[in-house]
Amino acid sequence: MLIRAGYDIGFRCEQPVPMLANLSVHASRNKDLRSVQRIFTTPEVPLYDYADGFGNICTRLTMPAGGATLSCGFVIEDPFEPDPVDIHAQQAALVDLPDDVLLYLRGSRYCETDQLLETAWRLFGQCRQGWPLVQAIVDHVHASIRFDYATARPTKTAWEVFHEGSGVCRDYAHLAVALCRCMNIPARYCTGYLGDMDLAEPGGPMDFSAWFEVWLGGRWFVFDARHNYPRRGRVLMARGRDAADAALTTTFGPVELVRFEVYTDKDMLS
Structure with missing residues (x-):
């Protein structure tokens, strides 16, 4: 297409x-x-x-x-295929992670893993590792954050999103990225185009979108905590540790x- x-x-x-x-x-x-x-x-x-x-x-x-x-x-x-899904994708042991992937386990400007570590293990410590753990994180972020342009600001961090309970797509992504890293899953922030061509009805005024990727089963998979289902037609523009790298x-x-x-x-x- x-x-x-x-x-x-x-x-x-x-x-x-x-x-x-x-x-x-x-x-x-x-x-x-x-x-x-x-x-x-x-x-x-x-x-x-x-x-x-x-x-x-x-x-x-x-x-x-x-x-x-x-x-x-x-x-x-x-x-124009849905984001790939592999519910059997395994979480790698830290010692087996490639050197260039380790970067995406560390805290960053908008993803304060140190402040969210205890919360992440309390919420997700009993989840089965790998894909089910990531999906549990995405489900939680999707359900607990209210999409609201009025609450967006360029300085908003994952810690603030968690406590304020509202934000835009980049805020969903930052919180999910931070929680994944807390659970030893490498995660990186992405931004680009995501139109409404795969939606039954137009999704409102067009904007750039943010999502994230996690390292499972030896490769990167796309997840989207705002929509929380596989979307079609993503066009990647930039990626990095968080929005500071991909502004x-x-x-x-x-x-x-x-x-x-x-x-x-x-x-x-x-």
């Missing part, structure tokens, strides 16, 4: 402000692109791309005084967001 996706995001600033943007499709999906993916800016400013340690394509630019608009549109081929934009100065439009649709040619 061909998916047409893109965005148009506007910023205002009073002086030039450097920016780092994770707004490109993740390098692991480059082979699926069926059109050129290029970021345009208005006014036009120099752009420079590099790949970070997580395989994210990072774009560097400096917004001029007055601000700038970033836009992009592309077509990508996707199997859509990071600005190095005061900036106001003035426009935010995202779209994900079935391409009419598919």
